[in-house]
Amino acid sequence: xxxxxMSVPLLAEAVTVSGVEKETAAVIFLHGLGDSGHGWADxxxxxxxxxxxxICPHAxxxxxxxxxKSMMPAWFDLMGLSPDSPEDESGIKKAAENIKAxxxxxxxxxxxxxxxxxxxxxxxxxxxxxxxxxxxQHQLAGVVxxxxxxxxxxxxxxxxxxxxxLPILQCHGExxxxxxxxxxxxxxxxxxxxxxxxxxxxKTFPGLPHSSCPQEMAAVKEFIEKLLPRI
Numbered sequence: 001x002x003x004x005x006m007s008v009p010l011l012a013e014a015v016t017v018s019g020v021e022k023e024t025a026a027v028i029f030l031h032g033l034g035d036s037g038h039g040w041a042d043x044x045x046x047x048x049x050x051x052x053x054x055i056c057p058h059a060x061x062x063x064x065x066x067x068x069k070s071m072m073p074a075w076f077d078l079m080g081l082s083p084d085s086p087e088d089e090s091g092i093k094k095a096a097e098n099i100k101a102x103x104x105x106x107x108x109x110x111x112x113x114x115x116x117x118x119x120x121x122x123x124x125x126x127x128x129x130x131x132x133x134x135x136x137q138h139q140l141a142g143v144v145x146x147x148x149x150x151x152x153x154x155x156x157x158x159x160x161x162x163x164x165x166l167p168i169l170q171c172h173g174e175x176x177x178x179x180x181x182x183x184x185x186x187x188x189x190x191x192x193x194x195x196x197x198x199x200x201x202x203k204t205f206p207g208l209p210h211s212s213c214p215q216e217m218a219a220v221k222e223f224i225e226k227l228l229p230r231i
Contacts, residue, residue: 017054032122047221119144142167173208
């Protein structure tokens with residue numbers, strides 16, 4: 001079973017950006033609502049490191065309440081764009097288990113969890129990366145959370161697995177009209193009650209809407225290089 005991607009459904013179709021030398025670390029990156037792993041694979045290729053594998057899975061198409069039940073790729077259902085909106089608790093937890101299965105698969109195949117960074121973008125990808133990392137029984141290398149918030153935030157810190165020394169890089173555009181930067185700042189404060197406050201880095205980018213930019217990706221690359229050095 002080890003090495004068989006078919007045993008982990010999300011890995012069977014995932015886009016992988018391979019390292020150019022022996023892969024000793026991995027970044028699992030989750031796309032945003034309505035997107036696929038391809039878009040972020042292209043972006044991450046621009047900051048690739050020779051010893052790091054980037055895995056960009058695709059979310060399954062599901063009916064999304066926020067978009068009048070239209071079918072689109074989403075890690076879980078989304079009811080609204082406010083921290084007070086109802087949340088798809090069962091969907092979020094199920095999606096987190098599916099991402100943890102990727103982590104377990106990589107661990108069985110030689111990349112330990114403490115050499116894996118989990119990342120994501122926006123209200124489903126970035127949100128799921130935070131939730132999954134905070135509830136994972138393994139100590140991950142770190143989390144990259146772009147333009148997002150922490151889902152099921154009221155369940156924390158009690159829902160946390162207790163890994164206090166989890167480095168988290170949060171990035172947010174100051175002109176984000178979809179998820180206002182204030183929501184990102186509120187999330188950063190909440191995270192300080194879950195992990196050691198010095199583990200949280202919150203960077204904002206002037207003029208940036210709900211998107212990414214070269215300066216943000218440079219910060220992501222620096223974070224990855226620091227936490228996943230060549231060994």
